[in-house]
Amino acid sequence: MSKAVRKELVYTIPNRCRVCYTCVRECPAKAIQIINGQAQVINKRCIGCGNCVRVCSQHAKAFIRLTTEVDQLLSSDKKVVAMVAPSFPAEFNEFTDYKILIGMIRALGFDYVCEVAFGADLVSKEFNNLLKNNKPYISSDCPAIVFYIEQYHPNLIKYLAPIASPMVATARVMKQKYGEDIETVFIGPCVAKKAESDETSEELTFIELREMFESHNITPEGITPSDFDPPYAGKGAIFPVSRGLLQTIDATEDVYDGRIIAAEGRQNFKEAIKEFENGIIHHSLELLCCEACIMGPGTNTKDTNKYARRIKVNEYVKEKLANLNHKQWEKEIKTYETLDMRQSFSHMDRRIDIPTEEEINEVLISIGKKSEKDHLNCGACGYVTCREHAIAIIQGFAETEMCLPYSIEKLHMSLTDLKVSNDKLNSAREALRQQEKLAHMGQLSAGIAHELNNPLGVIIMYANILLDECDKDSDLYSDLKLISEQSDRCKSIVGGLLNFARKNQVKFDHINILELINKSLSSIIIKKDISISIKHKLNNPYAWVDIEQMIQVISNLSKNAIEAMPDGGCLTLYVEDKEETIIFEISDTGKGIKKEHLDKIFEPFFTTKGLGKGTGLGLATIYGIVKMHKGQIAVKSNTEPSKGPTGTIFTITIPRKHTNE
Numbered sequence: 163m164s165k166a167v168r169k170e171l172v173y174t175i176p177n178r179c180r181v182c183y184t185c186v187r188e189c190p191a192k193a194i195q196i197i198n199g200q201a202q203v204i205n206k207r208c209i210g211c212g213n214c215v216r217v218c219s220q221h222a223k224a225f226i227r228l229t230t231e232v233d234q235l236l237s238s239d240k241k242v243v244a245m246v247a248p249s250f251p252a253e254f255n256e257f258t259d260y261k262i263l264i265g266m267i268r269a270l271g272f273d274y275v276c277e278v279a280f281g282a283d284l285v286s287k288e289f290n291n292l293l294k295n296n297k298p299y300i301s302s303d304c305p306a307i308v309f310y311i312e313q314y315h316p317n318l319i320k321y322l323a324p325i326a327s328p329m330v331a332t333a334r335v336m337k338q339k340y341g342e343d344i345e346t347v348f349i350g351p352c353v354a355k356k357a358e359s360d361e362t363s364e365e366l367t368f369i370e371l372r373e374m375f376e377s378h379n380i381t382p383e384g385i386t387p388s389d390f391d392p393p394y395a396g397k398g399a400i401f402p403v404s405r406g407l408l409q410t411i412d413a414t415e416d417v418y419d420g421r422i423i424a425a426e427g428r429q430n431f432k433e434a435i436k437e438f439e440n441g442i443i444h445h446s447l448e449l450l451c452c453e454a455c456i457m458g459p460g461t462n463t464k465d466t467n468k469y470a471r472r473i474k475v476n477e478y479v480k481e482k483l484a485n486l487n488h489k490q491w492e493k494e495i496k497t498y499e500t501l502d503m504r505q506s507f508s509h510m511d512r513r514i515d516i517p518t519e520e521e522i523n524e525v526l527i528s529i530g531k532k533s534e535k536d537h538l539n540c541g542a543c544g545y546v547t548c549r550e551h552a553i554a555i556i557q558g559f560a561e562t563e564m565c566l567p568y569s570i571e572k573l574h575m576s577l578t579d580l581k582v583s584n585d586k587l588n589s590a591r592e593a594l595r596q597q598e599k600l601a602h603m604g605q606l607s608a609g610i611a612h613e614l615n616n617p618l619g620v621i622i623m624y625a626n627i628l629l630d631e632c633d634k635d636s637d638l639y640s641d642l643k644l645i646s647e648q649s650d651r652c653k654s655i656v657g658g659l660l661n662f663a664r665k666n667q668v669k670f671d672h673i674n675i676l677e678l679i680n681k682s683l684s685s686i687i688i689k690k691d692i693s694i695s696i697k698h699k700l701n702n703p704y705a706w707v708d709i710e711q712m713i714q715v716i717s718n719l720s721k722n723a724i725e726a727m728p729d730g731g732c733l734t735l736y737v738e739d740k741e742e743t744i745i746f747e748i749s750d751t752g753k754g755i756k757k758e759h760l761d762k763i764f765e766p767f768f769t770t771k772g773l774g775k776g777t778g779l780g781l782a783t784i785y786g787i788v789k790m791h792k793g794q795i796a797v798k799s800n801t802e803p804s805k806g807p808t809g810t811i812f813t814i815t816i817p818r819k820h821t822n823e
Contacts, residue, residue, distance in 0.1 A: 171210040171225055171353050172203045178222035183564060185214035185223055186544025190428040190451065191310060191512075194544070195559045204559075207512050209309035210354030211451040212459025213428055225353045225459065228364050229374050232347055235363060236271035240345045243336045244272040245329065245362075247350030248279035248395065249402035251478035252456035252471035253368040260478065261387035267349070267371070269380050274340065274391045278350065281332030282398030283495060288325045288503045293421055299323040299446045300438070302505060303401075305358040306451035307431060313512035315435060326505040328401060333361045335393065335498050351402070351458025354451075367460025393494035396486060399479045402455035403472050426450040517556040525552040529568040542566035589796075592761070622649045668790045670706045675744060678709065679735055682716035691730030699738040705818045711787045718780050719748045719812050726752030726810065744818055749811040754801035763797065791816045 181199045186192075193207035194214065203214070203223070214223040235242050244267050254263050267275050285303060292299055302308050302323045311318050326334070333346045345363040348355055349371050356365040366374075375381070423445045425434035431449045438447060452458055456471045465471065526548060531537055537548040543564040545551040554560035563569050625646040632639045679696060688694060716735070723733050731751035738745050755763065764785040788795045793816030800808050 170203075170205045171356055172208055172212060172215060172223060173205075173226075174200065174202050175222050175224055176200055178220045180220050180222070182219075183542070183544035184217050184219070186560075186564075187541065188213040188217045188428060190432055191314065192554065192559060196561050196564060199561070199563070207313065209306045209313065209451070210352075210357055211306040211428070212353035213452065215353065216452075216459045225367070226356060227370055227373075228356065228366060229370050229377070232364050232366060232370075232374070235345050235347065238345075240343065241273045241340060242271070242345045242347060242363075243274040243276060243340065244270075245276055245278050245281075245332045245336065245346055245348045246390070247329075247348070247352075247402065247455065248277065248282060248399045249351050249455040249458070249461075249475065250349075250368070251474045252402070253351065253461050255465075255471070255474045257382065259387055261389055262382050262385055264390060265385040265388040266375060266380050266382065268388055269385060270374055270378060272347070274336070275388070276332065276336065276393075277390045277395040277399070278328050278332045278348070279395030279399040279401060280393045280494070281326075281328035281330070281335060282401040283396050283491075284331045284335070284398075284498060284501070284503060285325055285328050286398060286401075287495070287499065289323055292323055292325065293446060298438070298444055300435075301446075301448045302507075303327040304450050305352065305354040307449045308507060309354065309357075309510075310431075310451070311435070312508055312510045315439060316509050316511045316513075318435070318439060319507050319509060321438075322507055324505050324507075326503050327358065328398065329355060330359045330361050330505065331501075331503060333359070334501055334503075338498065338501060339393075351455050351461045353459050367458075369460050369462070372462075392490075393498070394486065394491060396483065396488075396491050396495075397479070399482055400475065403475050422446045422448050424448040424450075427453050514557050517553055521556055522549060522552045525555050525562075529562050529565045530571060538567055540566065618649055618653050622646060622653065625649060668708045668711065671709050672704060672706055673709055674703050675700065675705055675737055675739075676703055678707070678712055679716060679737065681709075682713045683720060683735075685713065685717050686721050686724070688733075689724065689730070692724055692727060693732045695732060695734040697734065697736045699736075701739055702818075703739075705739075705744045705816070707791060707816065708787075711790070715784045715787050715814070716746070716748065718784055722780065723748060723750035723752065723810070726750050726754075731809075739818065742818055743815050746814040746816075747811055748814075749809060751807060751809045754808045755797070755799040755810055756801055757799075760797060760799060764795075788814055788816065793817065 179200045181201075183196075183201070185201050186194045186196070190211060190213065191207055191209045193204045193209070195202045195204050201214075201222070212225060215225055246264075246267070250263065251260060254260070257263050264275050282303075289299075289301065298321060300307070300311065300318065300321045300323065302325060305327065308322060311322060329348050329350070333348075336344055336346050346361075348362050348365045349368065350365075351368055353367065358365075423434065423443060425431045425447065426449070428451065431451060434443075434447055434449060437443045453468060454472070456475060457466075457468055526532075526537075529548075529552070531548050531552075539547045543551045543560065543566065545554060545560070548565070551560055551565060555562060563572075625642055629639065629642050629646060632642055676696075676698060683694065720733060720735070727733075727750055734747070734749045736747040736749070763781050765782065785795060793814060795815075796813045797810065798813075799810040800806055802808070
């Protein structure tokens, strides 16, 4: 029977887990739960196979260590027996003589060192007798297999061979031989053994035994070689290799006339159980959760030479049988064959109901699996199929982010969104920098305009007075007229500076935007090789604007667009609305504005036109008018045909309503 209180056999070291999901893939019981990307072992579901410990490259999975408890036993007044599993030749292959290892174990303080292989001899004999019932059985010597059936196939418990494992059988032999007060410590390759039975005191893996040798400074040098204490084992020593039970009882595995089918490894044993449960096969099963005991999780994980390890066991068994005192062995077998070898099992159903198809499909859709062709079944999440992953998500064992294709697609979308956000942020940063520069320039322009406005008014007034008093035919009259005209021009420039600095008043009127566009175009001369396109997507064409100022904005931008297309082209005016705003786009197919000029075009007196063809106040005035309407103006332009059609687009966004409405 298993331990009264099941120990937490395997656990996660959180800061080492790197979200690779290898443990999820390797766990036959699916006893791994992913929480925030960390793989946690669910002790209640764990069968102690230790696969996750063996495959974790980051050493994030570890099994419980009992070296301290064993040290306490050895320092007590009680007699302690070390029961060594028959797979030891595969693990300690550095020793040319196994007796050195036995001597080192005795040096730790053990009173007796015996072979679990003798227990395997007894178990094999019992199993062979059991097969005479002509009923199929499942071998019960692997505790991980027993736990798996008890928890996930409890209906098959009745087929588990009701025979104690070699470890338990050996513990019973030791208690009969040395008394019930004897303490027994199993030493072997298996983690699940730590929870198998209450009949052993403690259980060590070979890894822990090496750790004890190191902590006690026990090395082969100076060790007196020693042999096992009797009873000595026979063919049971071959038990830990693949099909070891078959070889021990001289059975065959032929499906036609054999009695037993052997299966090992996390996938193979599950397939064998499935076929047995479904009635596809009717043979007895010899099952091992790992690839035979010689490759157990409690062995040296760096040594993956499976067949070399098997050869070491074979050589040991061959030499052992050659030197075995068969009469003494048979005598020992008869001595203990009346020993109670029965074993009982517990019903510990851990099965979880499968979710409905509707629930499964809902999760599949949420991770981008909208149809069968989206089910890649790549296994990157640790589950064989996308469907299994979806079920695990519903059951709380998995997370959607475990799906690699889904996470990569989500990452690409995030990167795209981030790029868009960065572009918007850069545009906003540039716009803010431009606005700050224009704001400073506006303050300067407003100050200059204010200072010039008064003297200009005086000059214009007195020039006009003198014009009225002067003879029109005199030379003085033409000089005074020139002064008046140039003063008016200066006043116009000052007015433009005031517009740019947003110092003028805005007279709002409720007007149809489409009528505003038509009025704006009627005031400009359009060449024959220029086509005009007016497009809109307006739900409500009415807005509050200063009609004259907005006509000035649209007509000036349209004039600039026409001048940018000396060889002809298309001028497009597009307008759309939202609930609170009106958006204008004036675009052309001209030569475009150079990149180095884009951040200067709204500055007063900046112009790309030839000498005498512009004052450089047009766009500055437009900027000021848009700002007076509490709006925004932006420009995009392309001058390189290799990057697409050339041309410029001005976008103006203004509120539909004004603040004093």
